[in-house]
Amino acid sequence: MTVLRLSDIDRGAIETLLALYGLSLTLVNDGEAIPGSFWGDDEAGIIGHSVYARGDTPVHSLLHEAGHLMVLPPERRGDVHTDATDSIEEEDAVCYLQIVLGDRLPGVGRERIMADMDTWGYTFRLGSARAWFEHDAENARSWLIEHGLLNQAGEPV
Known part of the structure; x- marks a missing residue:
């Protein structure tokens, strides 16, 4: 693929x-x-x-x-150039956000983003982007809600 x-x-x-x-x-x-x-x-x-x-x-x-x-x-x-963070919490939040943002692009969707993340070589403790997203990403979801990037339903705002 x-x-x-x-x-x-x-x-x-x-x-x-x-x-x-x-x-x-x-x-x-x-x-x-x-x-x-x-x-x-x-x-x-x-x-x-x-x-x-x-x-x-x-x-x-x-x-x-x-x-x-x-x-x-x-x-x-404005201060960012190439490397945005060394925070694990932010990195997890970004991975979660990229998945849900896939739904905002016609013909893309979160399923395709997760499959592409796996194909590209992202590594997750549960073995796949989908398993991480569905069973191990509550901290990332909570972080995004706390920072106003997702609503309580988990949709981008």
């Missing part, structure tokens, strides 16, 4: 989603290095209030890096 790429979906939907959080998508030409990418290659990058991606950037990567900016107060985002 190959992972879903930015070029496979409606880019406007990503731009609209990011804008809800005060973020923007900056496209990078194919073959060029992605600014602010922690992992390099085709992985999304973050600098300030912008998420950088190419057409071959995995959607799950774009949502993950955007999530790092979303969990920060807007006044702290």
Whole structure:
């Protein structure tokens, strides 16, 4: 199975989603290095209030890096370049958030995001993104609710 790429979906939907959080998508030409990418290659990058991606950037990567900016107060985002946090709580929250944000993108959904996370090599104590999300992510969900990013029903706000 190959992972879903930015070029496979409606880019406007990503731009609209990011804008809800005060973020923007900056496209990078194919073959060029992605600014602010922690992992390099085709992985999304973050600098300030912008998420950088190419057409071959995995959607799950774009949502993950955007999530790092979303969990920060807007006044702290401007200081971010490449690496947003070393907090385990924030990292867990970002993984949870990227999954639920998949439902906000037409033709994507949380099931696809979780499958792509597994394909890409995310590792979870219970063996899969789905098992973690359904049985071991209450701390991440609670963190997102406490910080106003999810409502009590677990939906992004």
